[in-house]
Amino acid sequence: MALLSRVQTFMEKFAPLKLAAGAWDNVGTLLEVPKPRVNANKIFLTIDLTSDTLEEALSDESVGVIISYHPPIFVGWKSLVMSDYKKSLILKAAVEGVSIYSPHTALDSCKFGINNWLCECLGEGTSFPITPFVDPELVDQEGAGEGRILILKEPQTLTNLVARTKSVFGLDHVRVARTDNHSKENEKNFPIQKIAICAGSGSSVIKNSKVDLFFTGEMSHHDILAATSANISCILTEHSNSERGYLHVLKKYLEAGLNANAKDLKVSITISTLDRDPILIE
Template identity: 25%
Template sequence: MPMLTVAQVVDFLESVAPLRLAEDWDNVGLLVGSLERRVRKIMTCLTLTERVAGEAVEREAGLVVTHHPLPFRPQRRWTTETLAGKVLWDLAAARICVYSPHTAFDSASRGINQVLAEKIGLQDIRPLIPNAETPELGVGRQGTLPVETSLLEFAQLVKNALGIKYTRLAGSPRTQIRRLAVGCGAAEDLLEPAAEAGCQAFVIGEARFHKCIEAEFRGMGLLMVGHYASERFAMEHLAGMLQEQFPQVEVWAASAEADPIRWV
């Protein structure tokens, strides 16, 4: 099977999600390995766990594209006594490279927030906080629904779109909404910009208790679909994009990955 270099894959990934879109605090790009490494298999995932890393090793991936960076923060030592140390030790031993687009992919033109906004049926979609250099790109998304609906009815629509059984809701279920914002993952800092943009609701991965109270104070509905549900679909989407771009190699989204949070 023909192979390509990590550098070729990185060039494509950075055309999809330019790293200049990443937040200053983030750790993006090639995190482990060599640009010269030749690969014939690529795996995408939301988060590198021991189970997901095991799948990469077992199926002989040459490159893992993970949304959440590993490492995320500087580490003083790498040992198998920590999750990050164990995962990276196993991947390095198998010569598997690791790349993360993280917040650059969140804000990209075909990134997570854009696709999420489209999945839940928003129209007139645009960034919630436009990028200074490229206004059509930026952090979060905002848009309108085709018709006004209640927060409770919209919650059911979102569950159907994301294929989930449950979501958390803050605010009155009877609130009528038309304009809303989207922020994947833990994007609670976007609550204020969403309110300033006139959004009546905000779809988010997760938010802390006091942010729910703040949303209620502002008269906004807050729909918390879960961190995993708000982002995992995009890594499956990215696997499809990579497979289309590089048909000579095998690309897949990690099958061992699952939401670590359960409703009981």
């Protein structure tokens, strides 16, 4: 079976495309090249497809498929020209014989997806989706749905959760909005137990949750004000920093799933070393 076909088959089981967040998202196979690279047996993982990450992928002749979490094609196009940055990436990949697949919000919402992983990152407890996805045709996707509510087994101060976030995600800085209850003077009297979680720009998913803390990548100024006025503090990692660490988890699932049949050509998975969030706090 061709490499792209193997990726499509595995990803449809692991993160079914029907889990994606509505018609606005653009998920699945975004580029199927007519002449794939010969004997390519490697999949390249990145959160964002940029000129740097594309060059990194194409420089490895074993790469036959790029899984770009964020879709490099997001809106309808009427032309394909090199003068347009996004279109040039697609054209370069096509010429090199490398296909592109994007799971985006389907990967957020699946059973063992990004939002489930974020719960594990923040501490031991019980979790459930904010908006469950119920479909009797889905197999092995119990607990799938948009966002997550995490109820910590042991309540934590906001300071401890900020420190844990920096450690787990490898960040020097995160943005924090503290309510009066969670000020450094008062937080020991108001520990956090219930957290609403969504990867990326998650405000639309988590905003109506009655919790102690919002955890996401980014929120608008006014959404943050609305949260703190409701006594909900916020931890913001920046958009893709809430997603990037999961690539190591996906790598393990891909390696196990794609190499389960010993008769198939062994597939290897590599993660971009150049993929990073564009925002730095200096």
